[in-house]
Amino acid sequence: MNAPVxxxxxxxxxxxxxxxLAAYLKGRSLADVGWVEPDDLTLLVPVFVRNPETQQPDxxxxxxxxxxxxxxxxxxxxxxxxxxxxxYPKDVMWVPRSEGSQTIAFHPNYNGNVQLICSxxxxxxxxxxxxxxxxxxxxxxxMNFISTLSAIRAGLTDGFYKGxxxxxx
Amino acid sequence: MQHxxxxxxxxxxxxxxxxxAVEFYHVASLQDVxxxxxxxxxxxxTWNKAYEELxxxxxxxxxxxxxxxxxxxxxxxxxxKHLYDHHILKEHKFQIVGPTGGx
Numbered sequence: 001m002n003a004p005v006x007x008x009x010x011x012x013x014x015x016x017x018x019x020x021l022a023a024y025l026k027g028r029s030l031a032d033v034g035w036v037e038p039d040d041l042t043l044l045v046p047v048f049v050r051n052p053e054t055q056q057p058d059x060x061x062x063x064x065x066x067x068x069x070x071x072x073x074x075x076x077x078x079x080x081x082x083x084x085x086x087x088y089p090k091d092v093m094w095v096p097r098s099e100g101s102q103t104i105a106f107h108p109n110y111n112g113n114v115q116l117i118c119s120x121x122x123x124x125x126x127x128x129x130x131x132x133x134x135x136x137x138x139x140x141x142x143m144n145f146i147s148t149l150s151a152i153r154a155g156l157t158d159g160f161y162k163g164x165x166x167x168x169x
Numbered sequence: 170m171q172h173x174x175x176x177x178x179x180x181x182x183x184x185x186x187x188x189x190a191v192e193f194y195h196v197a198s199l200q201d202v203x204x205x206x207x208x209x210x211x212x213x214x215t216w217n218k219a220y221e222e223l224x225x226x227x228x229x230x231x232x233x234x235x236x237x238x239x240x241x242x243x244x245x246x247x248x249x250k251h252l253y254d255h256h257i258l259k260e261h262k263f264q265i266v267g268p269t270g271g272x
Contacts, residue, residue, distance in 0.1 A: 023199040105272040119271035135230060136270030142197040142228075143267060150196055151269045153238035 003137045005126045006072035014040050016070035020144045041066050043074075044084070045149065049096060049156045051163055058164060060096055064148065068123050070140040076122040076148055077115050078106075086115055089167035097162045104155035108165045119155070121148040189249055191261040193219035194236070200225075206249060206261075213245035219265070228267070236262035 018040065030037055036044040043064045048057040063084065065075040080091040088109045095108045095115060103119065110116035116124050120136040121143065155161075188205045193216075195201070202222040206215045212233070220227050234240050235258065244252055252258040 020199065101272055103269050103271055117271075120269050121271075125271060130271070133268075133270050136268050139267075144196070144199065146194075146196045146199065147267060147269070150234065150238065150264055150266045151271075154234055154240065154266075155238070157238045 001132060001134055001137075002129050003126055003132055005123070006068050008067050009071070010041065010067050012071070013066040013069040016140075017041065017043070017066035017074075017145070020070070020146075024146060038084075043145070047078075047096075047152070047156070049161050050158065052158070052161060053163065058096070060094060062149075062152065064145055065123075066145070070144065072126065073121050073123050073138045073143070074145050074148055075124060076117045076119075076152065077124070078117075088115065092167045093164045095165040096156055097165045098155045098160045099162050101155045101160045104151055106155065106165065108167075117152060119148070119151045121151040189261055191215060191219075191249075192236075192263065193223065194262075194264045195219075195223050195225055196264055196266050198223070198225060208250040208253075209248050211246055211248055212241060212252065215249060216245065216263075216265075219263070230268040232266050232268070234264050234266060236260070236264060 025033065034046055038044060045062040045064065047060040047062050049060065051058045060078050061081040063077050063079045067075070077086055078095045079086045080094050086094070092108045096106055098104070098106050105118040107116040107118060110128060114124060114128065116128060118130065119125055120132050120138060187208050189208050190203060191206045192201060192203045200223055202219055204218065204222055206218065216233055232240060233242050241257070241263070244257055249258070249261065
């Protein structure tokens with residue numbers, strides 16, 4: 001099946017994001033968990049993944065935007081940490097490469113026009129009209145932005161993570 | 170009498186040595202819980218205990234993964250000690266997550 005994209009609602013998104021963020025932090029500060037909130041609809045999350053060849057951590061920066069939240073999942077994009085934006089193919093190295101997961105994939109240039117973290121926990125997944133099992137459709141009664149972070153983290157574990165994405169030669 | 174006290178102390182120390190601090194994060198409710206588990210408990214038993222501590226019902230399609238994202242649902246019949254000794258677990262922090270799809 002295909003699931004619709006919920007309408008953008010900045011007011012609801014801001015309120016739900018702040019509510020869920022406070023519930024997650026439980027009195028800790030953003031600095032305590034290493035996150036940055038550049039505005040009240042956006043969260044920047046550093047992601048460190050052990051490189052299978054070097055055994056050293058590779059650094060990525062994930063940007064979540066909550067303008068369709070909570071009825072829809074947050075937008076999730078890996079961005080260039082210097083520009084805080086993503087431009088293909090210039091910034092392709094800032095997207096992780098993962099192979100073998102049955103639940104998520106990371107496409108630097110899906111259908112030639114968008115970076116897609118291919119998971120039912122991201123807004124872009126619905127925007128590209130990706131097919132989805134009914135049980136996996138975003139459900140705000142039991143899902144929140146931690147679901148998105150958990151799904152992404154699950155796609156970057158040992159065995160799946162293969163290093164940085166590369167632009168085609 | 171002194172021997173009994175000594176024996177009780179010994180048993181308590183032995184018991185404590187086999188206790189592991191575990192941590193579960195329930196993503197749906199944004200709650201976490203920490204408790205002591207026996208290293209001989211299976212992961213399934215420990216997971217069941219986490220629901221009790223969280224006062225949450227288990228959903229049929231819940232999954233269990235480590236805090237760093239590794240799916241441990243295939244290892245539910247194994248003990249915590251076995252999983253740690255065989256490097257399947259690096260630490261005892263878990264997340265209870267709902268179903269997702271993609272790829």
